[in-house]
Amino acid sequence: MHQPAPVPRPRVLHLAQPVDGGVARVVLDLVKAQLATGLRVTVACPGGELAARARQLGADVRAWRAARSPGAGLPREVRRLARLVDEVRPELVHAHSAKAGLAGRLAVRGRVPTVFQPHAWSFEAVGGPTAALALRWERWAARWADRVLCVSEAERATGLRAGVRAAYAVVPNGIDLDRFSPAPAAGCLPAPRTADGGPLAVCVGRLCRQKGQDVLLRAWDEVRRTVPDARLALVGDGPDSEVLRRHADPSVHFTGAVADPVPWYRAADLVVLPSRWEGMALAPLEALGCGRPVVVTDVDGARESLPPALAARCLVPPEVPAALAGAVAGLLSDPPLCAALGAQGRRHVLSAHDVRHTAGRVTALYRELLGARTLLPSECRESIHS
Structure with a gap:
């Protein structure tokens, strides 16, 4: 046959x-x-x-x-x-x-x-x-x-x-949970940090109006008044790069385009995404996969991407620098809380994303x-x- x-x-x-x-x-x-x-x-x-x-x-x-x-x-x-x-x-x-x-x-x-x-x-x-x-x-x-x-x-x-x-x-x-994972106990390759070792906030995303880095820079002066040694890294490139650089405090580092954001997530004490609009942003999920807490604006997909404990603490209204500054400064001032929220976030993405x-x-x-x-x-x- x-x-x-x-x-x-x-x-x-x-x-x-x-x-x-x-x-x-x-x-x-x-x-x-x-x-x-x-x-x-x-x-x-x-x-x-x-x-x-x-x-x-x-x-x-x-x-x-x-x-x-x-x-x-x-x-x-x-x-x-x-x-x-x-x-x-x-x-x-x-x-x-x-x-x-x-x-x-x-x-x-x-x-x-x-x-x-x-x-x-x-x-x-x-x-x-x-x-x-x-x-x-x-x-x-x-x-x-x-x-x-x-x-x-x-x-x-x-x-x-x-x-x-x-x-x-x-x-x-x-997200790929093998790639976006907490750093191993030894042998990791952390992203560059500031010499004084102050807490590091990281924002990963294209430098453009959608991602709201301009709002974060307007909030950053208030963050520094509360946490004077805080540092911020804007990871990525885009059409708003030059304008953002002109308005940035010296404590803000621009990485330009990077081949792999994972070392920056792992080096961060806190990851921030102040978007004006999204469907469901990947950067917060990637940060949580790496065991890092996040502060994100309450745009489409944000609440659905966070566990309840983080949604209660880590969501802020879009385009409100004062609210963003308060959330960022509050978490950078509380390392044990950051660690606890990061661990909860990792468990959440393991089960849901x-x-x-x-x-x-x-x-x-x-x-x-x-x-x-x-x-x-x-x-x-x-x-x-x-």
């Missing part, structure tokens, strides 16, 4: 722009997990670290030339992407963030099952007429997403309040959209949770 030919595994096409920061980390985590299950995975993006690392993982990577923000070149970008989709012939398209979500949905227009993952809503990132246009687009384009994948219930609620009527799914962000569980839930969503076709054999499904 002839054995039936094996059915090819479905191909997933991930579309991404930007190609750095949290979006890239989420895409790479999914790519790694999906390749491990035997899925065929293609990543289309404008190069950068995302393309290089996706190739290293074994994904098929296609160059898609596209600017970070929408502009006059959008029609050309959409045409390029439509040709690329025709070449790759994916069974499912997963578009990440506002720009790829815009171009991807225009290129595909429902011809292929499509997942759109906002990674925070586009209409929160801009103001005035641009925000109104972004909102009209998100409402209109929801018809071309089989699922809008949010990383928190709060992000989904923001979309619904804004009138984005869609078929939603919610899968919280996860393991990236393997996140990847498994996303793959289950793909299975739902692809219908009766078998996406994973049972042994591969089990490997996600091992």
Whole structure:
């Protein structure tokens, strides 16, 4: 008897722009997990670290030339992407963030099952007429997403309040808990500290309006009045770098872009993320994975990412420097409390934010959209949770 030919595994096409920061980390985590299950995975993006690392993982990577923000070149970008989709012939398209979500949905227009993952809503990132246009687009384009994948219930609620009527799914962000872990007792490589050994607050993120480093610098003078030897490290680079440097106290250190933030998390006494908006930020989860307490603004996803004890102490309203200064200074002044909150945070992410569980839930969503076709054999499904 002839054995039936094996059915090819479905191909997933991930579309991404930007190609750095949290979006890239989420895409790479999914790519790694999906390749491990035997899925065929293609990543289309404008190069950068995302393309290089996706190739290293074994994904098929296609160059898609596209600017970070929408502009006059959008029609050309959409045409390029439509040709690329025709070449790759994916069974499912997963578009990440506002720009790829815009171009991807225009290129595909429902011809292929499509997942759109906002990674925070586009209409929160801009103001005035641009925000109104972004909102009209998100409402209109929801018809071309089989699922809008949010990383928190709060992000989904923001979309619904804004009138984005869609078929939603919610899968919280996860992190690699082997990588983001407390430093070993010996042999660790801590990030540079100040010579006087004062407490160190660290803020990891792109230097841009969204991440709110300008609010943190406005709060920092008050922190220093309470904790005179405190030091602050801004870890990352971005369009606001020069402006922030001009307004920074000498106790503030700018690291520039770093290949790996883990040493900075481990060196920190406290990690701060004063964002203006998010879906569910990765930096607080990564800090908690490293056993470090956090102070974060109460934007979408923040409450859902923290255990109750930290939510009660470590959440502050966005764009209120006085509240941010009080929370930061209070924790930097209390090392035993910092240690206790960091340990609670580590236990929380172990139970609620393991990236393997996140990847498994996303793959289950793909299975739902692809219908009766078998996406994973049972042994591969089990490997996600091992």
